[in-house]
Amino acid sequence: MAPHRAPEPPAGAAAVTENRTGLGEFDRIARFFAPLAADPDAFGLTDDAALLRSSPGRELVVTVDAMVEGVHFLPDDPAELVARKLLRVNLSDLAAMAAAPVGYVLTTALPAQRDDVWLADFARGLALDQATYGIRLLGGDSVSTPGPITLTVTAFGEVEPGRAVRRNGARPDDLVWVTGTIGDGALGLLAATGRLVGATPPHREFLADRYRLPQPRSGLGPALAGLATAMLDISDGLVGDLGHIVETSRVAAEIDAAAIPLSAAATAALAIDPARLSLVLSGGDDYELLFTAPPHAAEDFRRLADRHKVPITPIGRIRAGRGVTVRDAEGVEIRLSRGGYRHF
Amino acid sequence: MAPHRAPEPPAGAAAVTENRTGLGEFDRIARFFAPLAADPDAFGLTDDAALLRSSPGRELVVTVDAMVEGVHFLPDDPAELVARKLLRVNLSDLAAMAAAPVGYVLTTALPAQRDDVWLADFARGLALDQATYGIRLLGGDSVSTPGPITLTVTAFGEVEPGRAVRRNGARPDDLVWVTGTIGDGALGLLAATGRLVGATPPHREFLADRYRLPQPRSGLGPALAGLATAMLDISDGLVGDLGHIVETSRVAAEIDAAAIPLSAAATAALAIDPARLSLVLSGGDDYELLFTAPPHAAEDFRRLADRHKVPITPIGRIRAGRGVTVRDAEGVEIRLSRGGYRHF
Numbered sequence: 001m002a003p004h005r006a007p008e009p010p011a012g013a014a015a016v017t018e019n020r021t022g023l024g025e026f027d028r029i030a031r032f033f034a035p036l037a038a039d040p041d042a043f044g045l046t047d048d049a050a051l052l053r054s055s056p057g058r059e060l061v062v063t064v065d066a067m068v069e070g071v072h073f074l075p076d077d078p079a080e081l082v083a084r085k086l087l088r089v090n091l092s093d094l095a096a097m098a099a100a101p102v103g104y105v106l107t108t109a110l111p112a113q114r115d116d117v118w119l120a121d122f123a124r125g126l127a128l129d130q131a132t133y134g135i136r137l138l139g140g141d142s143v144s145t146p147g148p149i150t151l152t153v154t155a156f157g158e159v160e161p162g163r164a165v166r167r168n169g170a171r172p173d174d175l176v177w178v179t180g181t182i183g184d185g186a187l188g189l190l191a192a193t194g195r196l197v198g199a200t201p202p203h204r205e206f207l208a209d210r211y212r213l214p215q216p217r218s219g220l221g222p223a224l225a226g227l228a229t230a231m232l233d234i235s236d237g238l239v240g241d242l243g244h245i246v247e248t249s250r251v252a253a254e255i256d257a258a259a260i261p262l263s264a265a266a267t268a269a270l271a272i273d274p275a276r277l278s279l280v281l282s283g284g285d286d287y288e289l290l291f292t293a294p295p296h297a298a299e300d301f302r303r304l305a306d307r308h309k310v311p312i313t314p315i316g317r318i319r320a321g322r323g324v325t326v327r328d329a330e331g332v333e334i335r336l337s338r339g340g341y342r343h344f
Numbered sequence: 345m346a347p348h349r350a351p352e353p354p355a356g357a358a359a360v361t362e363n364r365t366g367l368g369e370f371d372r373i374a375r376f377f378a379p380l381a382a383d384p385d386a387f388g389l390t391d392d393a394a395l396l397r398s399s400p401g402r403e404l405v406v407t408v409d410a411m412v413e414g415v416h417f418l419p420d421d422p423a424e425l426v427a428r429k430l431l432r433v434n435l436s437d438l439a440a441m442a443a444a445p446v447g448y449v450l451t452t453a454l455p456a457q458r459d460d461v462w463l464a465d466f467a468r469g470l471a472l473d474q475a476t477y478g479i480r481l482l483g484g485d486s487v488s489t490p491g492p493i494t495l496t497v498t499a500f501g502e503v504e505p506g507r508a509v510r511r512n513g514a515r516p517d518d519l520v521w522v523t524g525t526i527g528d529g530a531l532g533l534l535a536a537t538g539r540l541v542g543a544t545p546p547h548r549e550f551l552a553d554r555y556r557l558p559q560p561r562s563g564l565g566p567a568l569a570g571l572a573t574a575m576l577d578i579s580d581g582l583v584g585d586l587g588h589i590v591e592t593s594r595v596a597a598e599i600d601a602a603a604i605p606l607s608a609a610a611t612a613a614l615a616i617d618p619a620r621l622s623l624v625l626s627g628g629d630d631y632e633l634l635f636t637a638p639p640h641a642a643e644d645f646r647r648l649a650d651r652h653k654v655p656i657t658p659i660g661r662i663r664a665g666r667g668v669t670v671r672d673a674e675g676v677e678i679r680l681s682r683g684g685y686r687h688f
Contacts, residue, residue, distance in 0.1 A: 047441065047576075049406055049443065049508075050407070051404070051508065052396075052405060053403065061393045061396060062394050062396040063394070064449045064451055064485050067487075068489045068490075071487060071489060071490070093392040094393060096392040096393075097392055105406055105407075105498055107496045141409050141410045143415065144412070145412045145492065146415070147491020148489065150412075150453050152410070154449055156396070156406075164393075167391050168390070
């Protein structure tokens with residue numbers, strides 16, 4: 001994790017000064033990041049690279065996600081929470097491939113005004129979730145930026161050879177399943193920004209937490225290796241993400257809006273304003289798993305879900321054809337448009 | 345390589361609009377990046393993650409480097425060159441571990457004003473160096489930013505198990521070697537920014553090119569696996585980087601300034617202003633290998649260097665003790681200070 005810098009800022013470049021407390025990049029790495037990299041393969045972050053090893057007989061999987069201040073999180077969001085969300089969106093991608101998390105490398109581009117208090121909070125968040133998910137920091141890069149905080153995590157997972165679950169295996173008659181509850185992420189963004197009119201404080205808090213801190217399905221995901229025919233994690237919205245599965249699998253899907261599992265808080269929010277159904281169907285940031293599997297496997301899936309204490313719900317079926325159709329309780333198609341949804 | 349975005353910019357965040365030409369992120373990925381990811385393990389960039397495989401019996405090595413517009417490159421630098429430098433600084437880190445390059449994942453955080461012409465040039469640069477170094481794009485993330493272009497590459501290499509060369513193995517009496525010529529990077533930054541007074545146009549051009557486009561030693565580096573006792577690539581400057589080796593190896597080093605290999609352009613620049621020696625000794629961005637090895641191995645190293653057509657030069661020796669000492673042709677110690685250097 002060598003600090004990476006030009007010999008001096010190029011002429012014409014914005015001036016980038018040392019951070020306020022004057023701790024150099026080497027000291028920052030030694031203080032905040034080296035304690036997170038106790039694994040011998042990380043070489044204490046002193047080398048140019050780290051070793052990357054999987055368990056014997058396992059295959060490695062790699063994913064990468066970036067977060068930018070002002071785009072993916074708010075400037076005032078607690079650094080600890082930013083760190084945990086950054087790790088968790090990556091862990092959710094690994095779970096969606098049915099891979100068990102192993103470790104990660106990290107890049108931080110920080111403006112000079114961010115002091116070591118921010119970095120200490122950020123490192124504490126990483127440490128917390130390293131412990132929660134049993135992962136290790138393997139290396140990284142630490143640079144200055146005249147712009148917003150920009151963070152990148154490349155995460156590594158492992159899976160039995162040939163058993164990673166892709167998006168392209170959905171087949172006609174497969175059931176469409178989701179984990180947990182859907183729509184909390186999008187409703188939570190409204191709640192976190194004071195725009196969820198009419199919700200009770202406990203519901204607002206529940207939904208905002210769901211938006212701020214995803215719960216990657218790192219236990220159940222790997223258990224579905226070789227069993228689910230297609231899988232991804234819902235980050236772009238239920239209908240949009242199911243669209244990715246049917247497109248790469250060259251099939252169609254029908255989902256039953258009434259079957260979509262909702263939290264109590266989301267149910268209450270929909271009762272106040274039924275138009276919020278469009279957020280449930282097409283809002284993002286749920287980080288729940290969306291997967292398909294033949295109907296005869298339903299009982300196996302329920303047992304796995306029980307074992308991992310993750311609720312799973314069938315919400316529809318794969319068909320021959322193209323596209324995603326959503327039907328209400330009467331079987332009438334719900335059409336999504338940019339402005340919301342309407343019945344036909 | 346899923347485009348990653350919040351459902352909408354959070355309240356209070358800078359507005360981030362679609363790029364000017366209106367190509368969405370999915371289309372941008374399909375047009376510019378998917379052609380770079382022909383490898384089946386990359387799944388055409390349609391999935392949440394990619395497979396990461398090494399050759400049978402090899403161990404994987406991972407490194408990561410970020411570059412920020414205005415810090416590591418100029419806003420007007422050609423996008424093709426930015427792409428190639430981004431890959432090459434990572435490949436240089438792999439070479440420094442004696443690892444042969446395999447592939448990489450990429451994160452781009454781009455401001456809305458950067459149009460698809462920039463991205464097309466950037467992708468062409470990646471394609472060029474993928475071919476040059478035999479590497480493949482495995483995945484990535486593409487986000488918007490209200491700030492400067494921020495790019496991260498996580499690169500993967502492979503090495504025989506246990507033969508990666510670290511920084512901590514230098515032993516007393518080892519020779520200190522460098523590849524290529526030293527100081528061109530720092531002098532090249534002066535040349536590229538119009539500050540290398542007195543140099544001829546061909547010399548300015550040569551040096552500026554050396555600064556703009558590193559030549560990672562991706563052939564020789566892996567050949568030194570298990571042979572060099574310590575190695576890194578010179579990015580922080582010869583003396584500073586040798587300092588990293590002696591610190592982690594708990595030894596000292598003496599180098600002979602007169603033995604440091606210089607390009608004709610650097611020799612001319614020093615003749616014009618001998619004070620520029622400080623840039624040769626402590627300027628960065630050379631991306632040459634600096635390694636140590638027992639003296640009896642010298643002939644083996646020369647043969648390997650010949651085979652890979654990379655000049656190597658012994659410039660000093662490891663001693664017991666601490667720190668790095670530089671001596672001039674008369675054996676007098678040259679002391680480096682922030683302002684330059686002085687004789688004692």
